[in-house]
Amino acid sequence: xxxxxxxxxxxxxxxxxxxxxxxxxxxxxxxxxxxxxxxxxxxxxxxxxxxxxxxxxxxxxxxxxxxxxxxxxxxxxxxxxxxxxxxxxxxxxxxxxxxxxxxxxxxxxxxxxxxxxxxxxxxxxxxxxxxxxxxxxxxxxxxxxxxxxxxxxxxxxxxxxxxxxxxxxxxxxxxxxxxxxxxxxxxxxxxxxxxxxxxxxxxxxxxxxxxxxxxxxxxxxxxxxxxxxxxxxxxxxxxxxxxxxxxxxxxxxxxxxxxxxxxxxxxxxxxxxxxxxxxxxxxxxxxxxxxxxxxxxxxxxxxxxxxxxxxxxxxxxxxxxxxxxxxxx
Amino acid sequence: xxxxxxxxxxxxxxxxxxxxxxxxxxxxxxxxxxxxxxxxxxxxxxxxxxxxxxxxxxxxxxxxxxxxxxxxxxxxxxxxxxxxxxxxxxxxxxxxxxxxxxxxxxxxxxxxxxxxxxxxxxxxxxxxxxxxxxxxxxxxxxxxxxxxxxxxxxxxxxxxxxxxxxxxxxxxxxxxxxxxxxxxxxxxxxxxxxxxxxxxxxxxxxxxxxxxxxxxxxxxxxxxxxxxxxxxxxxxxxxxxxxxxxxxxxxxxxxxxxxxxxxxxxxxxxxxxxxxxxxxxxxxxxxxxxxxxxxxxxxxxxxxxxxxxxxxxxxxxxxxxxxxxxxxx
DNA sequence: CTGTTAGCGCTTTCAC
DNA sequence: GTGAAAGCGCTAACAG
Numbered sequence: 001x002x003x004x005x006x007x008x009x010x011x012x013x014x015x016x017x018x019x020x021x022x023x024x025x026x027x028x029x030x031x032x033x034x035x036x037x038x039x040x041x042x043x044x045x046x047x048x049x050x051x052x053x054x055x056x057x058x059x060x061x062x063x064x065x066x067x068x069x070x071x072x073x074x075x076x077x078x079x080x081x082x083x084x085x086x087x088x089x090x091x092x093x094x095x096x097x098x099x100x101x102x103x104x105x106x107x108x109x110x111x112x113x114x115x116x117x118x119x120x121x122x123x124x125x126x127x128x129x130x131x132x133x134x135x136x137x138x139x140x141x142x143x144x145x146x147x148x149x150x151x152x153x154x155x156x157x158x159x160x161x162x163x164x165x166x167x168x169x170x171x172x173x174x175x176x177x178x179x180x181x182x183x184x185x186x187x188x189x190x191x192x193x194x195x196x197x198x199x200x201x202x203x204x205x206x207x208x209x210x211x212x213x214x215x216x217x218x219x220x221x222x223x224x225x226x227x228x229x230x231x232x233x234x235x236x237x238x239x240x241x242x243x244x245x246x247x248x249x250x251x252x253x254x255x256x257x258x259x260x261x262x263x264x265x266x267x268x269x270x271x272x273x274x275x276x277x278x279x280x281x282x283x284x285x286x287x288x289x290x291x292x293x294x295x296x297x298x299x300x301x302x303x304x305x306x307x308x309x310x311x312x313x314x315x316x317x318x319x320x321x322x323x324x325x326x327x328x329x
Numbered sequence: 330x331x332x333x334x335x336x337x338x339x340x341x342x343x344x345x346x347x348x349x350x351x352x353x354x355x356x357x358x359x360x361x362x363x364x365x366x367x368x369x370x371x372x373x374x375x376x377x378x379x380x381x382x383x384x385x386x387x388x389x390x391x392x393x394x395x396x397x398x399x400x401x402x403x404x405x406x407x408x409x410x411x412x413x414x415x416x417x418x419x420x421x422x423x424x425x426x427x428x429x430x431x432x433x434x435x436x437x438x439x440x441x442x443x444x445x446x447x448x449x450x451x452x453x454x455x456x457x458x459x460x461x462x463x464x465x466x467x468x469x470x471x472x473x474x475x476x477x478x479x480x481x482x483x484x485x486x487x488x489x490x491x492x493x494x495x496x497x498x499x500x501x502x503x504x505x506x507x508x509x510x511x512x513x514x515x516x517x518x519x520x521x522x523x524x525x526x527x528x529x530x531x532x533x534x535x536x537x538x539x540x541x542x543x544x545x546x547x548x549x550x551x552x553x554x555x556x557x558x559x560x561x562x563x564x565x566x567x568x569x570x571x572x573x574x575x576x577x578x579x580x581x582x583x584x585x586x587x588x589x590x591x592x593x594x595x596x597x598x599x600x601x602x603x604x605x606x607x608x609x610x611x612x613x614x615x616x617x618x619x620x621x622x623x624x625x626x627x628x629x630x631x632x633x634x635x636x637x638x639x640x641x642x643x644x645x646x647x648x649x650x651x652x653x654x655x656x657x658x
Numbered sequence: 659c660t661g662t663t664a665g666c667g668c669t670t671t672c673a674c
Numbered sequence: 675g676t677g678a679a680a681g682c683g684c685t686a687a688c689a690g
Contacts, residue, residue: 001667011677016669025675041462046439047379048667051682056376067405072396079395079422088436090419093408107417110375133370221609254609277606280550280583330683340661345685354659377683380666 001042008036019044050112059303060113062092062104064120064186068219070273070292071119074141077296078117085304087114096183098124109134115303121145121152122187137306139299142188144318151306152316153298157188158195160288160321164242164270165199167286167323173240173268176200177210179227179252180244181217189244192272196242210235221277224251232267239268240329246271246278246287253281253328268329283327291319330371337365348373379441388632389442391421391433393449393515397548399602399621400448403470406625407446414633416443425512427453438463444632450474450481451516466635468628471517473647480635481645482627486517487524489617489650493571493599494528496615496652502569502597505529506539508556508581509573510546521573521601539564550606553580561596568597569658575600575607575616582610582657597658612656620648 005012010033017024018033025033036042050056059082063071079089090111092104102124105116109130115137121144131138131149138150143157161178168176178196182189197209212231217223227248231241243249249271256263263269263283271278271287278285298317305312334341339362346353347362354362365371379385388411392400408418419440421433431453434445438459444466450473460467460478467479472486490507497505507525511518526538541560546552556577560570572578578600585592592598592612600607600616607614627646634641 012667013669013677014675017676020669029675041459043435043438043459045380045441045667047376047385047441048682049669050376051374051380051684052667052669054669054682065405066408067398067401069396069398069401072398072401076394076396076422088419088440090417093405106372109372111417112374112376130370130372221605225609250606251609254611257611276550277579280554280580282583282586341683342661342685343659346660349685358659374683377666378685380668381683381685383666383685 001044004033004036004040004042007040008032056112056114057086058088058090058111058113059115059117059300060090060092060105060108060111061117062094062101062108062119064094064096065219066091066093069275070290073292074119074296074299077293078300079296081297081300082304085300085307087304087307089117094185096185098122098127098185101185102126105130114307115139117141117299117303118149119143120187121148121154123149137303139302141295141299143191148316150315151299151302151312153295153302153319154317155290155295155319155321156195157191158198160290161192161195161242161272162199162202163321163323164272164288165196165203167325168240168242168268168270168329169203171268171329173329175207175210175235175238176204176240176242177212177231177235177238178242178244179212179231179248180214181219181223181227181248182213182215182244184215192244210238219245219247221247221251221254224248224253225255228252228255240264240270241267242270242272244272246273246275246285249285249287249328250275250277250281253285264327264329270329274324278326281328286326286329287324289322289324291321294319330373333362333365333369333371336369337361385441385443386415387417387419387440387442388444388446388629389419389421389434389437389440390446391423391430391437391448393423393425394548395420395422398604399619402621403448403625403628406622407629408625410626410629411633414629414636416633416636418446423514425514427451427456427514430514431455434459443636444468446470446628446632447478449516450477450483452478466632468631470624470628472520477645479644480628480631480641482624482631482648483646484619484624484648484650485524486520487527489619490521490524490571490573490601491528491531492650492652493601493617494525494532496654497569497571497597497599497658498532500597500658502658504536504539504564504567505533505569505571506541506560506564506567507571507573508541508560508577509543510548510552510556510577511542511544511573513544518573525571539567548574548576550576550580550583553577553582554584557581557584569593569599570596571599571601573601575602575604575614578614578616578657579604579606579610582612582614593656593658599658603653607655610657615655615658616653618651618653620650623648 094101119142200209271285274289423430447469448471529538600614603618
């Protein structure tokens with residue numbers, strides 16, 4: 001910056017001013033400085049800027065898995081809006097483990113982000129405490145709770161599955177089974193299981209909850225195949241399977257195709273998440289759509305508002321879900 | 330850090346030492362300091378550390394799109410290995426545009442990453458120059474070139490598609506068509522197109538290259554449906570379609586299913602990338618597998634070696650590809 | 659093995 | 675509108 005200042009014939013302070021508040025100096029000064037920046041190929045050192053100004057212009061985001069497409073979509077929404085506002089996103093992933101999340105949050109806090117984005121509303125006490133002490137805006141997503149750490153933009157996994165149960169009941173299915181791959185730390189999957197149980201109590205009074213939940217399965221279409229076989233073995237008289245994810249449901253539907261099981265006549269299938277693959281299958285996958293991208297965008301907007309010191313309308317925003325009826329159920 | 334030092338009864342320097350080289354002090358000192366860190370809930374400010382040490386312990390990565398699953402997988406591989414070595418990844422995305430890539434690289438350089446990861450080998454001159462001046466290890470991926478900016482770990486998109494052409498020729502297909510969605514800045518798609526053209530010259534001497542390439546289509550299964558229709562209209566006598574991506578091929582295959590086009594008897598389909606969906610379809614998708622995750626891991630290993638000052642065996646590593654024969658062709 | 663000193667490259671504050 | 679001085683929180687280099 002000193003070099004640029006010398007070339008432009010001004011003080012370093014003026015260079016800094018041109019960079020952060022161009023309106024604060026005369027147009028000629030500004031142009032001279034900008035020319036000097038170009039000719040010297042100067043790239044501002046943001047670590048020094050951060051240290052001096054106490055603002056890092058970054059937002060930390062922790063998601064369960066980078067390669068999980070739904071979270072990547074949320075991240076894309078978050079990142080798009082945040083970049084507009086001049087913020088960079090730094091990403092960590094927890095591998096669906098609360099302990100790893102704690103480590104990741106601690107490590108990301110070392111970079112002094114100006115705000116924090118989390119997937120889920122269940123965290124260790126240490127995480128809640130660290131974030132509270134950091135005294136920065138925090139937004140939780142992909143779930144619902146009465147008491148967020150700070151802000152919340154999401155939907156109720158519980159209600160979403162309950163709505164699916166209501167739907168299959170309305171369509172006359174007799175024995176719905178809930179089928180899931182659910183890592184121990186995957187609270188969303190857990191909440192969906194609970195939603196199924198309470199949906200059964202509400203809409204299939206007297207019937208037992210029937211579930212096939214495996215903890216050690218990856219979230220892939222191949223696991224859907226495995227779960228289909230398990231469900232058929234365990235509940236051979238079931239007429240509809242509610243999956244915790246479209247990925248699993250799609251794998252199961254394609255496996256049915258191979259095994260000559262007619263969907264939905266012999267066995268109906270409901271997914272969760274409205275992944276693209278479900279739209280293209282034959283028959284199309286009946287599913288519950290959730291606002292994947294919008295959660296990221298809205299979370300970003302809420303954070304930016306807070307960072308600008310603007311008042312925020314509501315600390316919690318329920319973006320809801322939508323049951324999408326296609327051929328599979 | 331001064332607070333921690335006071336609580337532990339040592340100097341700030343000793344706290345710093347415990348954090349970066351625990352072996353460099355007596356176990357008792359170390360334990361006193363660690364206890365003080367816990368009791369004060371100290372989180373080291375990495376921006377200050379970066380400024381003082383001139384090492385940010387970050388690696389910048391630019392990918393075309395965060396929500397594109399193949400790049401997310403590469404990123405996961407990169408991130409896993411780098412985290413082990415103590416490096417954080419900061420991510421930017423170019424939206425398949427060279428101009429945006431330039432902006433993103435400039436902005437990421439402001440954070441003074443210790444190394445740089447890029448997808449692709451074609452970049453603007455400004456990008457090459459900025460990275461050269463930064464004088465940090467750079468690794469390019471997902472393609473092949475004789476003259477990388479610095480290091481390269483990838484495969485030849487050109488050869489990969491040529492191999493697919495050779496395969497369909499061997500299997501007796503008469504009129505292969507190359508079908509792609511290819512954004513203007515998507516060099517990988519472009520290289521695949523070139524690979525098809527030269528594969529045709531080699532294996533179908535005398536035949537014209539037949540291509541259906543759309544520039545304004547998203548990389549989704551839905552686009553595969555659109556492209557299938559276009560290809561059937563433009564080349565009704567074609568007996569095999571080579572797609573630039575499994576996503577497109579899968580969409581097309583499912584559309585064939587709906588339209589009653591028998592695959593592969595009436596029309597064969599070859600994909601690219603070995604996405605999971607292709608493995609589950611009926612028939613399974615014949616495709617070219619590329620080392621998605623391994624490229625990230627190997628790139629990370631090469632960078633870490635360089636950052637540690639260790640000698641690197643080779644500046645370029647060709648991870649190759651593999652033709653996977655399934656039912657669709 | 660531990661402490662002291664001097665800065666890293668910026669921004670804030672306050673003069674002018 | 676612009677410049678000078680001080681300092682952000684840490685680490686390198688050196689001394690002891």
